[in-house]
Amino acid sequence: MNNNDQQLRLLNPGPVTLTQRVRQALTRPDVCHREREFTRLMDDVRDGLRRVYPQAQNDYEAVLFTGSGTSAMEAMVGSLVPRQGKALVLANGVYGERMANMLRTQGKTPEVIQHHWTSGLNLEEVNQRLEQAGPISHVIAVHHETTTGRLNDLPGLGAICRQQNIPLLLDTVSSFGGEAIDFEGWNVEACAATANKCLHGAPGISFVLARREVLTSQSSASPSTYLDLFANYKSQIQSVPQFTPAVHVMYALQEALAELKESGGWQHRQQLYQSRSAQVREALARSGVQLLLDGPDCYASSLTSFRLPDEVSFSRLHAHLKQAGFVIYPGQQSLNDTIFRIAVMGDLSNQDIAELVGALDEFFCHAEANYCET
């Protein structure tokens, strides 16, 4: 690599900085997706995805899509929410709202409990709605709402779904592989996720993990050919992908899954993220920079959102950190000018985190001396 190509350390919530091992898998020999070499690879990846959470390995199946995380979300809600069914969508950020919009685009009529983006899920309201007349086919929620970094209260919501026996569809795009998911306890019918966030694969492949019983006993409600969960499942269990897959990205995902397993699985990754995030949060707290949400306990392990101090523009902070070799992330939509986000997924060393802390201290304590308390 020459200087211009130097690897920036990505602190956006995916795509992440790849390990050398995963990046090298992208350069493996070209392969035809209808040959044995590929179908072995696909079977292995589908198997590996089921085993990330041992609780899911017997009763769930992974269905792969070539596309970003959004394609898996769309396949999930499009195929599983019945055309005449009423889903209850909980939205406290961009991604919950996105799933409600998908359903509307598909000609379905979801009910939406809209929250402020800085609020946690209102479980009382969920309970009230479920007790009312009018059946709800599915509850739909986001596990880690990346808009703010909030790890939504799935133990609370899942207990309601389990108790009322209402299937839960989850966007776990930014939590799969890095947070606990209680498939049974939360009554999860399916979750959608991607290769290139907590799993540390390359962008281009996403997947739905769905109950096998549902995939084999129900029919598809999908208005889409490409994103039909059931049709893709039927061909993938026969080891024939329905459409041309991103074959090199599949090699990379296979390596990423092997790395995850060898390094101690999702629990180890969660701890690693927590330790990295704690260092970032401490550094910024020293400089008087405030969290967007009420406290560190609100957050997923992999991401934190901070309020931009008055007079500090995102672009200046971003430029300072990019100079130091890091890419950080702005807020979305209404939070675009008021917050910044730091994710700690991907291949980052202790040295990287120390350098990041140094660069943050330098910006807020020296370049922006007003903001430093010490």
Ligand SMILES: *Cc1c(COP(=O)(O)O)cnc(C)c1O
């Ligand atoms: C990243 C993300 C997505 C999907 O984004 P893509 O750009 O389509 O990969 C969906 N939901 C959440 C919670 C996310 O963080």
